[in-house]
Amino acid sequence: MSAPDAGPVPASPAPPLAGVLAVVGVGLIGGSFAAAMRQAGAAGTILGAGRQPQTLARAQRLGLIDEAVTLEEAASRADLILLSVPVGATGAVLARMAPHLRSGTLLTDAGSTKADVARAARQALGDRIAQFIPGHPIAGAEATGPEAARNDLYQGRTVVLTPLPENRESDRLLLRRAWEACGAHVVSMQPEAHDAALASVSHMPHFLASVFMGQVAAATDSGQRMALAGTGFRDFTRIAAGSPEMWRDVFLANRKAVLDELAEFREALDRAEQSLRDEDGQSLYDFLERAALARRFWGSRSRL
Numbered sequence: 505m506s507a508p509d510a511g512p513v514p515a516s517p518a519p520p521l522a523g524v525l526a527v528v529g530v531g532l533i534g535g536s537f538a539a540a541m542r543q544a545g546a547a548g549t550i551l552g553a554g555r556q557p558q559t560l561a562r563a564q565r566l567g568l569i570d571e572a573v574t575l576e577e578a579a580s581r582a583d584l585i586l587l588s589v590p591v592g593a594t595g596a597v598l599a600r601m602a603p604h605l606r607s608g609t610l611l612t613d614a615g616s617t618k619a620d621v622a623r624a625a626r627q628a629l630g631d632r633i634a635q636f637i638p639g640h641p642i643a644g645a646e647a648t649g650p651e652a653a654r655n656d657l658y659q660g661r662t663v664v665l666t667p668l669p670e671n672r673e674s675d676r677l678l679l680r681r682a683w684e685a686c687g688a689h690v691v692s693m694q695p696e697a698h699d700a701a702l703a704s705v706s707h708m709p710h711f712l713a714s715v716f717m718g719q720v721a722a723a724t725d726s727g728q729r730m731a732l733a734g735t736g737f738r739d740f741t742r743i744a745a746g747s748p749e750m751w752r753d754v755f756l757a758n759r760k761a762v763l764d765e766l767a768e769f770r771e772a773l774d775r776a777e778q779s780l781r782d783e784d785g786q787s788l789y790d791f792l793e794r795a796a797l798a799r800r801f802w803g804s805r806s807r808l
């Protein structure tokens with residue numbers, strides 16, 4: 505007697521990339537990673553760890569994480585761990601997790617600077633350093649905390665990985681696939697090249713916007729000035745609303761590259777100022793035109 509025909513055997517769903525994902529620091533960046541990984545079906549259980557129990561409770565209510573756990577528990581249970589805390593906290597967080605890590609666990613981070621993060625990780629993890637791959641999603645906002653998290657934050661955005669010589673190829677591939685599952689495009693580069701470029705196009709804009717915003721806010725007639733401010737002021741100063749803790753750490757971590765950029769900027773500012781002092785309309789026009797063409801060209805290629 506033959507068995508009744510049950511039809512084609514249904515394919516079992518592919519296992520998630522990370523059976524257990526842990527996010528340390530469930531704010532904008534970590535919360536968005538959790539949300540995107542969940543939406544893609546790339547994470548099974550999602551654990552959250554951090555500094556403030558109230559933040560983790562909010563993240564759980566928002567459905568970003570399934571459970572709030574200690575750093576030690578995250579280290580011992582997770583297959584993949586994302587650190588999304590201010591870069592200055594990296595060493596202390598990893599040092600607490602190190603004794604509890606399983607050998608198969610992969611760690612990464614989302615910090616805005618990379619050379620200091622790699623140094624701190626080396627010191628904290630010692631002979632487990634192969635398990636840590638530094639990373640940086642070039643996506644974000646001035647808003648902070650789990651309420652700011654979005655499952656589409658990384659769609660179409662670039663994620664930079666700065667792998668260490670010790671990292672295993674299979675781990676690099678897994679991390680690349682995780683970010684791709686979040687909709688990102690992954691590139692690899694050297695940490696020093698990353699930090700120099702980001703000093704120019706991310707850290708400097710924040711520094712300048714903050715100095716400028718502080719100067720306007722300190723004026724005796726700041727209320728009147730801001731009542732008259734339009735979209736140019738809004739666009740130019742938007743990023744100054746970002747987290748002071750996060751940005752303090754970025755500037756301290758990338759101090760040398762930012763100081764180099766500031767020196768170059770000061771020279772360019774002096775040249776532009778001289779054109780104005782000299783009432784040199786041609787030279788003013790030339791520098792404004794160069795900037796306008798460069799900005800329009802970048803805008804037409806960058807989708808931003």
Ligand SMILES: NC(=O)C1=CN([C@@H]2O[C@H](COP(=O)(O)OP(=O)(O)OC[C@H]3O[C@@H](n4cnc5c(N)ncnc54)[C@H](O)[C@@H]3O)[C@@H](O)[C@H]2O)C=CC1
Nearest residue numbers: 529531532533554555588589591593615616644645648649
């Ligand atoms: N905000 C942005 O646009 C971007 C930020 N980044 C990087 O991502 C990281 C996180 O930034 P956001 O998510 O924007 O900040 P956030 O303030 O939204 O979230 C950070 C979370 O880390 C927790 N935290 C802080 N110190 C901690 C510690 N010592 N131990 C455990 N938890 C701690 C905070 O309680 C908070 O929940 C930073 O390293 C930042 O440089 C990277 C790309 C973009």
Ligand SMILES: O=C(O)C(=O)Cc1ccc(O)cc1
Nearest residue numbers: 616641642643644645646743
């Ligand atoms: O708010 C914006 O427009 C940003 O550019 C966000 C941002 C901030 C810090 C990073 O390291 C990367 C991206």
